[in-house]
Amino acid sequence: MSADLSIGNEIKDAFKETHKWVQNNLKWLKDIEQFYTERAKLEREYSERLSRLSAEYFNKKSSTSVPISVGDTPTTTPGSVEAAGVVAWNEILSQTDMISKDHNQLSSDFENHVANQLSGLFTKLDMTLSKITGFNNDMASKKDNIYHELEKAKKDYDEACSTMEIARNRCTKASNDRNKKKLNEKEVEMNKCKNEYLIRINQANRTKDKYYFQDVPEVLDLLQDVNEAKTLFLNDLWLKAASVENDLGSRVSKRLESANSVVKQNKPSLNTAIFIKHNLKNWKEPQDFTYKPSPVWHDDEKFAVPSSAEVDDLRIKLAKAENDYNSLQDKAQNELSRLSALNKIKHEMKTNEDKVNATKFYDTLKDYLTVISPFTSHETLKLQAEVQIESIQNNVPEEYDLSTDNIDLSKSKKKSGIFSKLKLNILNVESRPSSGGSTSSGNGGPLHITSLFNTSRRTRLGVATNNNGEDGDNASVHTSGTGDTTKTAQTYNDDGGNKVLYAYVKQDNDEISISPGDKISLVARDTGSGWTKINNDDTGEMGLVPTTYIRISSTAVAAVNGRGPAPEVPPPRRSTLPVRTMEAVYAYEAQGDDEISIDVGDVITVVRGDDGSGWTYGECDGQKGLFPTSYCK
Structure with a gap:
């Protein structure tokens, strides 16, 4: 047993293989139980035959004691006195009879202290295995339900798009007030469905990551603990069997000492290590879910918020998500504290495996299993709420009010929204400027569609994404600073050329470092990822930089667009969590x-x-x- 060995960390997505391995080990207990049951039967039969043999020779000894002691015709009757040889023989027969009783006791000990214990151990561990299986099935079911909700959202969105297209055709043919009103209603409904679909995509992706990198490893480690607990209990029973048999004599003792040395070498970690060694496999993470455009309407992966109607729908979703997150946060935190304490106990026991107590280890495992199931469920629900909050807060233009203070969630007690200002400071990158510029569209009006906030763990969160795929006069830096945004925006407009606004130090091989004053030229414009590919004319380097850290003139953008397709944009950036x-x-x-x-x-x-x-x-x-x-x- 080693605290450093973890099936969940070493083997990915291997519940089926690990469960079967543990199940085989538990079934093996039935074979060992049968062995000791048959052994007890043999010892009882041997005891009975040895006892009969002793009684038979006691009778013979009684009839031959006198002749052997004093002859057939003594002159004086010896009474109860026996010859020394007969006394010795009597002692041998007496001890043999006691040995028969010892074997009978050994039979009872094997039956009561080993075979029956093995039967109870199998039942206990098999029930624990069933609980872990149920826990795994519950997690898989929750994941599948989220996937199903994604499919349903996609279907609803496609249907809404089709309905919208029909309404648009009718309005084109007969542009009266009734058709225009109907068209507007269908467009709002379509946008609502699209927003719901995008939220479900983010939830499915985050749930998938949690399932494969947190939930499944947790289940595999629980299976590992069950198997290691089995080994600890089995070692105790083997040592008990050896102890009762060791009392029979020195010859048996010497043979059992050899067996004991092998038993003591049967460390739980050895079973785990050999399983890992023979079950390593090449595993590829399932692909992230991606937005699939409707064949008849929207063809981009951006939130649709052209009016307050869509925003009101998102505010309700945001209020529900905030309420759910707040209630689940306290539950999950308390459960996490209990799990941390239990993990500390397990780690200490595994570190000192030669002295670990099987019962204490198993009780700790049971307590851990009791807590981990509700914790995982609450964490999954909290993750869904968090993704929904992030998706809405980071994809609605700043001109819309996302306050949830006046939202009535079906008469439920409203908790204060701790995420009401997340749009400005959630997941703020440390290297970001402390003051930001204003956000505007190309014609000075409001931005109606913003870039999808990718919540994948491989996306660089917190870096403001340019909504139009280019910077120009639309540069926007969302921070919690209180700088003079009007002045900043004016500064952008004064310079018509490409310009570095803030210093940036590269963090990946496909990025480059830039400083204010560097001369830059556009290579590939921002396609909605928040990153622009440029050439630093001063250093000669070419690579990606945050779009919000530079300004690209509209002339440069037009020139790149005129040269044909832009070079392929690198994959989404990695995640940057809030600095803690x-x-x-x-x-x-x-x-x-x-x-x-x-x-x-x-x-x-x-x-x-x-x-x-x-x-x-x-x-x-x-x-x-x-x-x-x-x-x-």
Whole structure:
């Protein structure tokens, strides 16, 4: 048993294989139980035959005691006195009879303390395995339901588009007030369906990531714990069987000592290690869900918010999501604290596997299983609410009010919306400018369609996306700063050429660094990803930079568009979560390649928070790795 071995971390999406492996191990307990049942039967038969043999020779001894002791015709009757040889023989027969009773006791011990215990152990662990299976099925069902809701949203959207197209054709043929009103109603309904579809895409993608990178590994580790608990209990029973048999004599004891040495070497971690070694496989993550345009209407992946009607619908969705998130956050946090404590106990026991108590380990496993099921369910629901909040807050133009204070959610008690200002500061990138520019469309009017906020873990969150695919006079930086936006916008308009607005240090190989004053030229315009491909004429480098950090003249954009298709834009950027730091309270020395050493007072940037294992993944002094969460504050 090793705290460093985790099937969930090593083998991806392997519930079927791991479950079958654990199931085989539990069924094996029935074979071992049958062995000790048959062994107990043999010992009982041997005891009975040995007892009969002793009684038979006791009778013979009684009839031959006198002749052997004193002869056939003694002059004096010896009475109860027997010859020394007969006394010795009597002792041998007496001890043999006791040995027969010892074998009978061994038979009872094998039956009561080993075979029956194995039967109960199988029943107990099999029930636990069934609970884990139910937990896995429940998670898979929730994931499938979310996928189903995505398919339903797509179907509704396509139907709304078809209806809209029919209404548009009627209005074209007969442009009267009635048809115009009907057309407007159908367009609003179509836009609502589209927004719902986009939200479902984000929810499905985030749920998929959580399922394959959090939920499934959790189930696999639970299966691992069940199998390791089986080994601990089995070792105890084997040692018990050896102990009762060891009392029979030194010869049996020597043979059992050899067996005990092998049993003691049967560490739970060895079973896990060999399983991992023979079950490694090439695995490819399922592709993210992508927006599929309707064949008769919208052909882009942007939110449709041309009027307040669509915004009102999104505000209701936002209010519901905020309400759900708030209620689930407290539940999930309390459950996470309990899981962290249980994980710490499990880790300590696995670290000292030679001294681990099987019952305590199994009880900890049961407690963990009791908490993990509701925690995972609440986390999934919270994730859906969070994605819905992010999708709406980051894709509705700033001129629309997304306040949810006046939303009545079916007479339910409204909680204060903690996300009412997320549009300005959610997932704010540290390197971003502290003041932002105004947002406007090409003609000075409001932007009616904004770029889809990609919530995939591979998208660089927090970087404002240019809504029109180019910067020009439409440069927009959404931050929580209070700078003079009017002045900033005026500055943009004064310069008609390409310009670097803010310094940026590259973070990937396909990016380049830029500084204010650098001369730049456009290579490929922003297609809605939030990134523009340019050439830094001062350094000679070519690559991607955030669209909001530069200004590209409309002349340059037109020139690129006139040269034919723009070069292929790199894949979406990786995720950048809100910057969070922790301070080391205790020093810790790394114990493996995946860990980092920390000293008291070190400030560590959190890359991935504690998932309940008691470990946090962070970066300190340029090194990334795991460190104990409890060592920091």
